[in-house]
Amino acid sequence: MADIFKGIEPMVYKSRISVPYHWWAGETASRFLVALRDEQKILGTRCAACNKTYLPPRKNCPLCFSASMEWMEVSNEGTVVTFTVARRQLASLPRKAPVIFAMIKLDGADTAILHYLDGVDPGRVKIGMRVKAKFSKDRGARMQDIECFVPKGE
Amino acid sequence: MDRAAIIGIGMTKVESRKLDKTFADMAFEAVRKALDDAGMTIADIDNVITTSNDFWDGRTISCMAVGDASGASDKNISCVEGDGTFGAFYGLARTLSGSYGTTLVTGHSKGSQSVSSLITNAAFDPIYNRTLGADMITACAMQSNAYMARTGTTPEQLARVSVKNHGNAMMNENAHLGMKLTVKDVLGSEMIADPLHRLDCSPVSDGCCAIIIADEKRAKKSKKKPVWIKGVGMCADAYFLGDRDLSRSESLVKAARTAYKMAGISDPGKEIDLAEVYDAFSYQELMWLEGLGICADADAGKQLEKGSFDIPGRLPVNASGGLMGGHAVIAAGLYRIAEVVRQIRGEAGAYQAKKADTGLAHGVNGLAGQSHCVWILGKDR
Numbered sequence: 001m002a003d004i005f006k007g008i009e010p011m012v013y014k015s016r017i018s019v020p021y022h023w024w025a026g027e028t029a030s031r032f033l034v035a036l037r038d039e040q041k042i043l044g045t046r047c048a049a050c051n052k053t054y055l056p057p058r059k060n061c062p063l064c065f066s067a068s069m070e071w072m073e074v075s076n077e078g079t080v081v082t083f084t085v086a087r088r089q090l091a092s093l094p095r096k097a098p099v100i101f102a103m104i105k106l107d108g109a110d111t112a113i114l115h116y117l118d119g120v121d122p123g124r125v126k127i128g129m130r131v132k133a134k135f136s137k138d139r140g141a142r143m144q145d146i147e148c149f150v151p152k153g154e
Numbered sequence: 155m156d157r158a159a160i161i162g163i164g165m166t167k168v169e170s171r172k173l174d175k176t177f178a179d180m181a182f183e184a185v186r187k188a189l190d191d192a193g194m195t196i197a198d199i200d201n202v203i204t205t206s207n208d209f210w211d212g213r214t215i216s217c218m219a220v221g222d223a224s225g226a227s228d229k230n231i232s233c234v235e236g237d238g239t240f241g242a243f244y245g246l247a248r249t250l251s252g253s254y255g256t257t258l259v260t261g262h263s264k265g266s267q268s269v270s271s272l273i274t275n276a277a278f279d280p281i282y283n284r285t286l287g288a289d290m291i292t293a294c295a296m297q298s299n300a301y302m303a304r305t306g307t308t309p310e311q312l313a314r315v316s317v318k319n320h321g322n323a324m325m326n327e328n329a330h331l332g333m334k335l336t337v338k339d340v341l342g343s344e345m346i347a348d349p350l351h352r353l354d355c356s357p358v359s360d361g362c363c364a365i366i367i368a369d370e371k372r373a374k375k376s377k378k379k380p381v382w383i384k385g386v387g388m389c390a391d392a393y394f395l396g397d398r399d400l401s402r403s404e405s406l407v408k409a410a411r412t413a414y415k416m417a418g419i420s421d422p423g424k425e426i427d428l429a430e431v432y433d434a435f436s437y438q439e440l441m442w443l444e445g446l447g448i449c450a451d452a453d454a455g456k457q458l459e460k461g462s463f464d465i466p467g468r469l470p471v472n473a474s475g476g477l478m479g480g481h482a483v484i485a486a487g488l489y490r491i492a493e494v495v496r497q498i499r500g501e502a503g504a505y506q507a508k509k510a511d512t513g514l515a516h517g518v519n520g521l522a523g524q525s526h527c528v529w530i531l532g533k534d535r
Contacts (some may be wrong), residue, residue: 004174017212023280033281055396056282062392082303082400084295085348092275092289101288103296103396112396114283122348127303143282 028059031071033141040135040145042076044109045069055109076133077152078106085122098122104131104149115143119150157535158249159373159380161256162192162366163492167328168480171266172360177211178223180262180362185224188258188364193377196225199366200254205234205241205261207484209273224260224364237261237432238363238488239517239527243388245367255372259365261485265358270483277521279394290434290521291355293395295347297522298437300401302349304452307440309349311455313340315436316353316478318464323475325504328489330480331357340436354436361482363489370535381495384512384532385419387412390525398522406445406526413514414447417530422447422514426530428469428497428507430490432518433476439463442516443471446528465505473497473505487517487527494531 025033028045035041046053046069047061053072060067083102086093093099100122103112117125118134129151136147164187166172166180175183181204189196202224206216213219217233224231234241238261245259274290301307317335324332340353373380387409392398410422419425429448433439440454448469449457457463463471472478474493477486494513496502502510515529 010173015212017209021280025281029281056279056394062397081396082296082300084292084299084350086288086292086295086346087348088344088346090287090289090291090346091269091271092287092292094285094287099287101286101292101296103300103400105396111394114286114288114395116286127299143285 026059028057032057036145037139037141042074042106042133044072044074046072052110053108054111055106055113072108074109075107078104078109078131080117080125080127080129080131081105081112082127083117083125085125100125102131102149115146116148117150118148156250157370157382158246158367159370159382160365160491160495160531161368161373161376161378161380162188162194163495164188164191164364165328165489165492166362167330168359168361168482168489169330170357170359172264177220177262177264180360181220181223181260184260184362184364185258188366191378192366194366198256199225199229199258200256201230201248202226203232203234203241203245203248203257203259205236205238205259205484205488207235207263209276210263210265210268210483212268220260220262224258236519236525237517237527238485239491239515239529240388240487240519242365242367242488242491242529243386243527246383246386249367249369255369257367259367259488260362261488262362263482263484264360265481265483266360270358274521291350292347293521294435294438295350296395297400298349298435301437301441304401305455306452307437307455309341310337311440311458312349312354312436313337314458315433315439316340318458319433319439319472319476319478322465322473322505323479326474326479328480329475330359332475332479350435356434356477356481359480359482361480361485361489363485363492365488365491365495378499381498382532382535383529385413385415385417385530386528387416388525388527390520393524395522400522403441403445403523403526406442406523407447409526409528410446413528413530417532419530423449423469425512426469426514427509427512428473428494429471429514429516430474430476430493431471431516432487432490433472433478434481434518438523439471439476442523446514446516465507470507473502473507487515490515490517491529491531494529498531498533
């Protein structure tokens with residue numbers, strides 16, 4: 001390394017990009033999060049023209065661009081569309097590896113949501129597996145009000 | 155469409171950690187090389203497009219910090235956030251507008267200076283997804299599982315992509331991760347996120363690439379024979395991963411279709427001689443080849459096993475080593491364009507394809523290949 005600098009001491013400036021930020025959740029996400037916190041209900045929005053129910057809920061239909069969406073409660077049970085098991089302790093993981101991430105299509109929804117899958121051996125997770133939401137006891141109107149999904153029947 | 159061509163390319167060596175060069179140093183080196191390649195001076199450049207990402211750069215309005223080093227003083231300079239191919243798309247549009255005879259396009263990043271897992275986690279929606287802690291690797295691992303389940307593509311076939319591209323990279327002086335590997339090496343490497351092993355993942359590297367795009371009039375004055383832009387296409391999929399069928403890439407299909415139509419290509423598998431595609435992860439090379447229509451759906455793994463995509467094969471893919479050989483995020487797609495230019499000019503040395511009249515370059519941005527940009531380049535006007 002020394003040769004590339006021809007005798008100059010290499011300097012490194014350590015810093016971080018750290019800026020406080022508040023995301024106003026907006027009307028649609030607020031309603032979804034409050035229902036999760038207060039009623040343990042999972043709400044999507046449905047576009048009548050496309051006959052499609054979106055989860056997370058959308059204010060406007062991304063397909064036909066319509067603003068006419070209606071609220072729908074979807075089931076807290078669904079199917080694993082795909083998954084991964086994070087084995088390495090990646091910097092983004094807020095919990096100890098292994099962490100199972102899954103895309104879950106809840107019954108009544110046409111799109112899948114991202115969440116954790118727990119209560120199953122990482123080696124036994126399968127696409128098509130039936131799972132059920134486990135709600136958190138400590139709810140704060142956030143996605144973690146669903147603590148995780150677990151195999152149905154457990 | 156009016157004609158435009160690529161008349162100059164400049165690449166820094168892609169390295170795991172460029173301790174001796176700042177962003178501006180890299181930009182200067184790449185631009186200097188591109189100008190020399192085109193036989194031009196900075197005075198011949200009419201406008202500049204830089205491509206960068208503020209998180210990867212560690213500063214806001216990151217593009218402006220490399221303007222001086224890109225020779226943009228007193229010139230119209232603009233920036234694209236995304237892959238280098240997207241910056242080049244804008245550069246091409248500016249050239250074709252008739253306002254600029256030449257456009258310099260750069261793309262740079264230094265993955266070594268930050269933490270890619272945290273940066274790519276921040277690409278997720280902050281309300282619904284981000285705090286769960288997924289990142290690019292975990293998103294792509296889910297896509298890989300979906301793709302493999304639907305198509306029957308095997309872990310061994312994925313590993314062969316890694317073996318091929320790391321092997322090719324040994325012949326490319328600009329790559330930093332050339333390695334002679336076996337399928338067993340790949341499958342035996344650390345499992346980061348099922349089904350992706352460490353050697354299924356490209357590295358996160360440092361580098362800068364520059365290209366010069368010219369209209370027909372200016373292209374005729376270039377030092378070397380121009381490489382003509384025959385077609386381009388760009389398309390994006392839904393932002394939320396769960397809105398998409400992750401096992402397919404609808405946006406790539408559409409981007410490719412647009413580019414082929416412009417280039418007059420009806421059978422891409424036969425009419426394209428070589429391709430440089432965005433192999434950030436091993437499965438992506440196969441999935442993108444299918445999306446590009448270079449081979450049939452669910453057939454890329456089998457074609458790969460037959461050697462179709464090797465340098466002596468029917469259609470060499472990532473002869474340069476691709477991203478597996480070195481992945482400077484943001485710049486990576488621009489490197490793909492520059493590598494196809496090299497091939498068409500016959501300048502690729504040890505990894506030269508035997509036939510290189512028409513080449514395809516491909517760039518990606520967003521989680522699990524959300525958006526794609528496809529370039530068809532050709533020897534003849």
